[in-house]
Amino acid sequence: MKLAGCSAVVTGGASGLGEATARALAAEGVKVAIFDMNAEKGEKVAAELGGVFCHVNVTSDESVEAGFAKARAAIGQERILINCAGTGNAAKTASRSRETGEIKHFPLDAFNMIIQINLVGTFRCIAKSAAGMLTLDPLEDGERGAIVNTASVAAEDGQMGQAAYSASKGGVVGMTLPIARDLMSEGIRVNTILPGIFNTPLMNGAPQNVKDALAASVPFPKRLGNPHEYASLAVEMCRNSYFNGEDVRIDGAIRMAPR
Numbered sequence: 001m002k003l004a005g006c007s008a009v010v011t012g013g014a015s016g017l018g019e020a021t022a023r024a025l026a027a028e029g030v031k032v033a034i035f036d037m038n039a040e041k042g043e044k045v046a047a048e049l050g051g052v053f054c055h056v057n058v059t060s061d062e063s064v065e066a067g068f069a070k071a072r073a074a075i076g077q078e079r080i081l082i083n084c085a086g087t088g089n090a091a092k093t094a095s096r097s098r099e100t101g102e103i104k105h106f107p108l109d110a111f112n113m114i115i116q117i118n119l120v121g122t123f124r125c126i127a128k129s130a131a132g133m134l135t136l137d138p139l140e141d142g143e144r145g146a147i148v149n150t151a152s153v154a155a156e157d158g159q160m161g162q163a164a165y166s167a168s169k170g171g172v173v174g175m176t177l178p179i180a181r182d183l184m185s186e187g188i189r190v191n192t193i194l195p196g197i198f199n200t201p202l203m204n205g206a207p208q209n210v211k212d213a214l215a216a217s218v219p220f221p222k223r224l225g226n227p228h229e230y231a232s233l234a235v236e237m238c239r240n241s242y243f244n245g246e247d248v249r250i251d252g253a254i255r256m257a258p259r
Contacts, residue, residue, distance in 0.1 A: 001143055003235070007071075009032075012085035015041055017150060017198065017227050017231070025235060028239075036056065037056070059120070078132065078133070078145070083148065085122075086121075086122075087114065087117050111164040113164075115167065122150075143189070147190045148192070158170075176190055176192040189245075190244065192248070197215075219253040219254060222252075
């Protein structure tokens with residue numbers, strides 16, 4: 001796909017992997033709309049890229065529909081959707097307090113919240129974006145659009161406490177091929193990236209010794225991933241028209257230990 005002149009929506013585009021991808025797409029001549037909950041950062045990044053910011057909560061049908069309406073009015077119907085909006089939490093499925101012996105389990109509302117944001121929110125944006133892409137005239141090879149989702153290596157080797165997070169990201173991996181097949185006759189490609197341990201704003205909050213230990217656990221290179229490395233793969237998945245229905249790890253060959 002020739003990227004220059006296309007329009008794109010990047011969810012979670014105000015920071016981290018989403019921001020890096022929005023910047024990489026803009027550098028290719030793509031008009032970018034950023035969906036995010038952080039209005040201050042989102043407006044700043046959008047202004048720097050000459051794009052548009054849309055305050056969007058991916059768990060809300062109304063919010064997502066309003067975001068797409070605003071984005072399309074400003075930059076036109078998107079041919080590219082990058083799903084980076086997501087979050088995580090941690091709790092054991094069931095555990096016993098060492099101090100009191102109290103037994104508790106993973107709060108189901110907390111479990112459901114992660115599923116709603118990471119999995120259902122991703123699918124909601126895919127479905128609504130793909131419906132819009134169907135209105136576009138096809139390009140070379142009949143191509144109408146490209147969608148890139150963000151899962152995690154936790155989809156395949158989740159750690160203790162990551163039941164909800166791994167389930168949500170495993171769901172994103174599991175739906176990639178079926179959605180690619182759903183959309184194949186319309187010329188819309190779907191791929192998913194499984195990032196390892198990346199140097200994102202969330203990771204920046206960790207103590208330096210923790211970050212150093214995580215970096216040392218990566219086989220090679222022994223460092224955290226940089227957001228621009230994720231962005232490079234996301235852009236290639238959009239550009240390369242034979243890239244379809246794939247789930248690709250980008251992790252320095254790490255395989256996560258149980259804890």
